Amino acid sequence: MARTLYSVTMSLDGFIAGPGGDVQWLTACLGHDDPRLATLVQEIGALIIGYRTYTGDDPNAGTDAEGAFGGQWDGPDVVLARDLASLPAPAPGVRFVDDVHEALALAHEAAGDKPYVNILGAATARRVLEAGALDEVLVLVAPVLLGDGTRLFDHPGGTTVRLERLRDWSTRHANGLWYRVLPRA
Numbered sequence: 769m770a771r772t773l774y775s776v777t778m779s780l781d782g783f784i785a786g787p788g789g790d791v792q793w794l795t796a797c798l799g800h801d802d803p804r805l806a807t808l809v810q811e812i813g814a815l816i817i818g819y820r821t822y823t824g825d826d827p828n829a830g831t832d833a834e835g836a837f838g839g840q841w842d843g844p845d846v847v848l849a850r851d852l853a854s855l856p857a858p859a860p861g862v863r864f865v866d867d868v869h870e871a872l873a874l875a876h877e878a879a880g881d882k883p884y885v886n887i888l889g890a891a892t893a894r895r896v897l898e899a900g901a902l903d904e905v906l907v908l909v910a911p912v913l914l915g916d917g918t919r920l921f922d923h924p925g926g927t928t929v930r931l932e933r934l935r936d937w938s939t940r941h942a943n944g945l946w947y948r949v950l951p952r953a
Contacts, residue, residue: 770813770879771903772872773886774893776920777910777942783917784890789824793912804939808906809841813879816871816896818889819849819864844878846871848892868895890918897929902949905931908942 777794778784785791822845845862848871849855858864865871875885887893887902896902907920921929930950937944 770876770882770885772816772896772901773812773884773904773906774896774902775808775886775906775908776888776890776893777908778920779910779912779914779917781913781915782920783914784920785824785918786914787916789820789918791824793914794910804937808884811882812841812843812884812886813882814844814846814875814885815841816846816848816875816885816887816892818892819847819855821889821892822847822862844875846875846878848889848895868899868901872896872899872901890920890922894921894923897949900952904934905947905949906937906944907947908937908939908944910942 776784779793786793843861847858847862847864848868849864849866852864852866855864863874865874872885879885887896893902893905930953931947932950934946934948937946
């Protein structure tokens with residue numbers, strides 16, 4: 769079965785989006801032409817995307833790089849939303865669900881023999897983690913300081929999640945760290 773991977777780009781000061789969800793800073797910090805990124809995208813069988821991320825600001829909107837992974841992604845999307853009744857009909861290849869376990873089941877089925885189901889969105893990654901189903905985390909640290917925005921991991925009241933470093937995964941544009949999520953003690 770595919771492993772669940774939360775892959776994300778973060779500013780050096782710990783934000784994955786700027787104020788108001790702005791991700792325009794990504795275009796100046798990352799190159800989507802990196803061969804390691806292309807290899808990773810080929811290993812992903814399905815995406816689980818938070819609804820805010822799905823409908824959010826695409827830094828490459830209107831270009832050939834529009835969409836997940838700089839436009840390199842073309843596969844099944846499972847969008848995890850909170851209120852399905854208020855949503856428009858999904859685009860072809862997209863499923864809207866409101867239950868994290870259903871999202872995981874659909875994405876794993878859709879992934880087939882690919883090694884990864886990839887998570888996009890901080891709140892969605894937290895929900896998958898809380899469900900005990902997050903296996904790995906890949907963080908690309910971009911050379912920028914944002915000062916405010918959406919944190920990589922935010923859990924009011926705090927919680928400790930232990931990680932084990934699997935490998936360095938740096939690209940030409942960002943320093944990358946790949947971790948395995950350790951079982952809770």
